[in-house]
Amino acid sequence: MEEQRTDAPWRWHGPPWWNRWDDEPRGSRLPWRSTLLLTFFVVVGTRFSAHNQQADRAHLDVFAYALLLVASGALLWRQRHPVPVVFVTVAAALVYLGAGYPYGPVFFTVAVGCFSALVAGRRGTAWTAVGMFWAGHVLVSHWLYRWLPPSGDSAASWGQELVIAAWVLAIVAMAELVRVRREQWARERAERAQAARRRADEERLRIARELHDVLAHSISVINVQAGVGLALLDSDPEQARTALTTIKAASKEALGEVRQVLDTLRTPGDAPRAPAPGLDRLPELVEQAASAGLTVTVEGDAPKLAPGTDLAAFRIVQEALTNVVRHSGSRHARVHVDSGKGVLRLRIDDDGPATGADAGGSGNGLAGMGERAAALGGTIEAGPRVDGGFRVFAVLPLKASSEEPPERKEDR
Missing domain, CATH: 3.30.565.10 (Histidine kinase-like ATPase, C-terminal domain)
Structure with missing residues (x-):
């Protein structure tokens, strides 16, 4: 039986449909398939969300799609370089929201970036990125909205902030559970070996x-x-x-x-x-x-x-x-x-x-x-x-x- 090293890079073993799209071992090839799937989901989902927010948010333009591609494309390196990736996704998402574009799956890129950082053991980085995203969103929604598009926008409700906070905390909690479970699996493998x-x-x-x-x-x-x-x-x-x-x-x-x-x-x-x-x-x-x-x-x-x-x-x-x-x-x-x-x-x-x-x-x-x-x-x-x-x-x-x-x- 080949012994498995407990300190080797870890790859999330998700459901079968996920592994079919992301079956390359971490550290050898980039996860092209899963990243393309995520990018398609973010772009299409954002276009769908924009139809329901035409009266309240700015219209999607080339800059909006560029930000979506940056946030999604950065996830291609989420396994090799989780620290810079999570900050790139947070920065792209904050610029996207600051430009007044519609709410939508752009939040998902931040969630995946934080999730990858947490399961890679970068807890401090993940929590810092979450705090930056939360602080930036509050700043944009309750103060900078006066000078940012769209014109005539009003401050977001604190109820909406609580919903976003709950959503972010749920993602972080799930990632923490995955990290703890991964460490438990590593200990069990070491004990079995x-x-x-x-x-x-x-x-x-x-x-x-x-x-x-x-x-x-x-x-x-x-x-x-x-x-x-x-x-x-x-x-x-x-x-x-x-x-x-x-x-x-x-x-x-x-x-x-x-x-x-x-x-x-x-x-x-x-x-x-x-x-x-x-x-x-x-x-x-x-x-x-x-x-x-x-x-x-x-x-x-x-x-x-x-x-x-x-x-x-x-x-x-x-x-x-x-x-x-x-x-x-x-x-x-x-x-x-x-x-x-x-x-x-x-x-x-x-x-x-x-x-x-x-x-x-x-x-x-x-x-x-x-x-x-x-x-x-x-x-x-x-x-x-x-x-x-x-x-x-x-x-x-x-x-x-x-x-x-x-x-x-x-x-x-």
Whole structure:
């Protein structure tokens, strides 16, 4: 999805008939079509209004039509240069009224100019132009009319001034509403874009964790067995053959799990072809650890868990055992599973000491376990034991398994 900049020039998306006449993006082409339509409306509407005001106002002449064309034509630049345009329309309209020409759609050019300035964020300019137009109209209608055409004209009624004031305020209020709505749309677009980026980051992090956990465990087993096979290739070919068989099985399982993770990228809308691993696969972990020379004792039974919690628990145990294979000199580990008071507790112990070997690891295992637990509202504690060895202790809330993380609910 292409991100939309909130500070980019804004174009009013009016009704379909308007966009057909003004479909050029702002800043690339001038709105010729809509301006021609507005000019036609102003000129024709003024001629029609003049028939009803022949006795009271001056007749339309070349100067009158020139003023109408200036006021309407200036709107051609209303999107690129809203500030000078609004003042040009106000000036042209005041000269038109001062010359005694008939009232009519010339007011519409001022309204469009002020509207464009307001929605472009030029509030001060728009309100100044409105004030100038109002003050100029009052000046012409109540004082300068004695010296301006048509001859014998009288002062305008204050009721008429109130009508014009109400009309101008209505236009300004509508423009303010459009501006506020535009800012709201911009904020909503920015929030949606931020939410989309956050979901993408979370998805990348999830996939990175999955790939790390799958590959780290399998590659550790392969690394150990490859070392055994090389050491025994000449002295004990049968044992070397067993090591190669273990390497083949571990690599096949790793490829299968990596393919399952990648399938979620290719077909995000489809259901996974295989169920996500859970604590019911602990015997497989024990068997894989045994093939790497690690004896694992499992204590306790896990309750029925939701898929998300089950997967996180499995990956935490898997990563903890992988770290024992990589970093511990102990060949024995204990996995204790317990549940109660709404939480699942996992404890993985080894008797150490640490060897400093990492088998090419990235060092992100503990961070990944912590992220998995935090995503469910749980905690991870990992560190050396007082009596030697290393312990990983995870607490995962069971009730979080049936709920979505709060950030996912907010993104909807």
